[in-house]
Amino acid sequence: MIKVNEYFDGQVKSLAYRSEAGKSTVGVIEAGDFEFGTSEHEIMTIVEGELEVLLPGAQEWQSFGQGQKFEVPANASFKVKSKGQTAYLCQYR
Amino acid sequence: MIKVNEYFDGQVKSLAYRSEAGKSTVGVIEAGDFEFGTSEHEIMTIVEGELEVLLPGAQEWQSFGQGQKFEVPANASFKVKSKGQTAYLCQYR
Numbered sequence: 001m002i003k004v005n006e007y008f009d010g011q012v013k014s015l016a017y018r019s020e021a022g023k024s025t026v027g028v029i030e031a032g033d034f035e036f037g038t039s040e041h042e043i044m045t046i047v048e049g050e051l052e053v054l055l056p057g058a059q060e061w062q063s064f065g066q067g068q069k070f071e072v073p074a075n076a077s078f079k080v081k082s083k084g085q086t087a088y089l090c091q092y093r
Numbered sequence: 094m095i096k097v098n099e100y101f102d103g104q105v106k107s108l109a110y111r112s113e114a115g116k117s118t119v120g121v122i123e124a125g126d127f128e129f130g131t132s133e134h135e136i137m138t139i140v141e142g143e144l145e146v147l148l149p150g151a152q153e154w155q156s157f158g159q160g161q162k163f164e165v166p167a168n169a170s171f172k173v174k175s176k177g178q179t180a181y182l183c184q185y186r
Contacts, residue, residue, distance in 0.1 A: 002121045004097055019142055019177060019178065026120070047119055048117055049112055085110035089140050089180065
């Protein structure tokens with residue numbers, strides 16, 4: 001089954017599925033500022049678009065574009081700024 | 094707005110958005126055999142998983158894995174076989 005998730009009043013939507021390597025989601029983030037919490041370790045890859053990201057414990061924002069990835073530990077939170085609609089892959093590994 | 098689309102009784106779901114370069118969707122295809130029709134030129138990229146694809150007019154199936162892409166002209170149809178749940182990016186360019 002492909003599960004549709006919505007967050008932030010529909011400003012973030014994702015499709016949850018399972019690959020051979022484990023659980024994943026593909027999703028889209030609207031333009032805006034968001035803070036996400038993790039319950040598991042996440043590998044986030046930008047599929048299309050660009051995100052400014054403030055990783056847990058970081059002082060400086062970093063920019064990630066198409067094909068670039070960043071990792072977030074479990075039980076942490078990170079902030080993103082999306083200029084436009086940004087598509088991402090999130091792998092729980 | 095991020096539009097949720099469902100096809101084949103929910104066996105294919107996608108999220109429609111717009112990037113700087115044009116319209117796109119990210120989606121997930123369940124395991125199974127599907128035939129898709131195009132109304133516009135599409136660039137399909139495998140985000141995670143693997144698809145066997147029979148392109149329009151082709152005699153032989155081709156395999157596409159993570160990061161690989163294929164193009165389909167407008168007003169054509171193509172067949173896919175998905176072994177597991179496969180995530181894709183579709184760019185209308």
